[in-house]
Amino acid sequence: MRQMIQNCQLFANRALPMLFLVSAGLLVTACTDNLITRFPPPDVVLLQQAQQDDPTITMTDLDHGRKLYLTNCTACHSAEPIERYSLVDWQVILPDMSAESKFNARQERDVSAYVLSYRRMLAQQSTP
Ligand code: HEC
Numbered sequence: 046m047r048q049m050i051q052n053c054q055l056f057a058n059r060a061l062p063m064l065f066l067v068s069a070g071l072l073v074t075a076c077t078d079n080l081i082t083r084f085p086p087p088d089v090v091l092l093q094q095a096q097q098d099d100p101t102i103t104m105t106d107l108d109h110g111r112k113l114y115l116t117n118c119t120a121c122h123s124a125e126p127i128e129r130y131s132l133v134d135w136q137v138i139l140p141d142m143s144a145e146s147k148f149n150a151r152q153e154r155d156v157s158a159y160v161l162s163y164r165r166m167l168a169q170q171s172t173p
Contacts, residue, residue, distance in 0.1 A: 083126060084115060087159065095162035102158050109152075110159030117146050118156065127160055128167050135164055 087095075087107035095102045115124055130138060139160060143153035 080115065080124075084111060084124065085163075086111060091159075091162050091166060094166050095158045098161065099154075099158065106155045107159050107162070110155035110157070113146075113148070113152055113156045114159060117148070117152075118142065120146070127163050130164075132161065132164050132168065135160055 085091075087104055091107060092102070092104055095107060118124065127135075139157045140153070143156065146152070148156065
């Protein structure tokens with residue numbers, strides 16, 4: 046009995062914190078992987094797409110837009126998957142939600158450039 050209690054204490058002292066650390070680590074990895082897959086950082090293809098609408102958009106602007114999307118736009122709800130809404134929907138949602146976020150013109154421009162060019166890219170990929 047005494048041995049069993051000691052084993053239990055050993056488990057609680059050593060194994061539980063380890064288990065906790067391992068699962069916390071897995072959780073963090075899973076979440077960041079997911080964010081990067083679902084909301085990839087801008088690349089050259091996305092930049093070209095965005096510049097078709099507005100030639101003055103830069104990679105930094107798109108990166109700024111993505112950051113706003115993942116931080117400010119998640120103040121009231123989680124980050125909506127971009128493919129969930131059509132381009133036409135987004136063109137209505139973005140001004141509306143930029144107002145909700147109290148974005149200035151620059152912030153609205155950057156978040157819209159990121160979302161719209163990303164949505165357009167997805168639409169092109171899905172057409173054979
Ligand atoms: C102040 C809180 C708040 C912030 C900040 C906010 N939203 Fe929302 N969002 C809401 C609420 C409330 C709804 C649901 C009601 C509605 O559609 O207006 C919503 C709905 C949505 C929807 C679903 C729309 C639909 O037609 O079903 C999308 C997509 C969305 N938000 C994206 C965004 C984006 C992108 C941003 C950043 C630019 C943002 N939200 C910032 C409160 C917020």
